Amino acid sequence: SKDTLSKTFLFDVRTDLSGVVGYGVASMAAEELWSLAMPAGHRIVQVQTHEKDAVNSAGRNIGEGSLMVKTINTHLVAVASMAKDDSAMILTLFDTVTGKTLERLSHKGCVAPVNIVMYENNVVYSAWNSKNKRSDIFVLSIFESTVVEKYQLNPWKGLPSWIQDLSP
Numbered sequence: 001s002k003d004t005l006s007k008t009f010l011f012d013v014r015t016d017l018s019g020v021v022g023y024g025v026a027s028m029a030a031e032e033l034w035s036l037a038m039p040a041g042h043r044i045v046q047v048q049t050h051e052k053d054a055v056n057s058a059g060r061n062i063g064e065g066s067l068m069v070k071t072i073n074t075h076l077v078a079v080a081s082m083a084k085d086d087s088a089m090i091l092t093l094f095d096t097v098t099g100k101t102l103e104r105l106s107h108k109g110c111v112a113p114v115n116i117v118m119y120e121n122n123v124v125y126s127a128w129n130s131k132n133k134r135s136d137i138f139v140l141s142i143f144e145s146t147v148v149e150k151y152q153l154n155p156w157k158g159l160p161s162w163i164q165d166l167s168p
Helices: 002-006
Strands: 009-013 019-026 029-037 042-049 059-063 066-070 076-083 088-095 101-108 110-119 122-129 134-141 143-148
Touching (some): 019 042, 076 122, 088 134
Antiparallel strands (some): 110 122
8 A cells, every 4th residue: 555655665786886865765766865985995795684583582681780771773783894905894783764874893814704793672793803813793783862760661661661661
């Protein structure tokens, strides 16, 4: 239906591997909403979308009753780009609806092949470190900025509404 299409967002990697373009569907035609360019002299070597799997829990217990709330966004995409001289790899994590960049991390000496897995609020990726002659594995976990104190959660109040909205 027309309502379903108006909520459809797409992205495409440029053919020269220099960036990503996001589209939204309006009036049965794709309209460019945003674009994301890779750093100068970089080419895209790997793209991974978020796995739309079940979420085990909306938060992570960090002790003494405190909780870190996970950022769960199924519209996240991780893009690994490599410098043309193989001097560094950059991982860019962005939202495909808004085009907003959430994280951009640089790893000197890392080269292809790059492998990326995304699940819940985690991005796990690996690359070959040409300087140390080994595979390096990286883990990025994304949490909301709010840490809930133990006295805010109790059996009489239940979960705050903003946590219930994050639950599957």
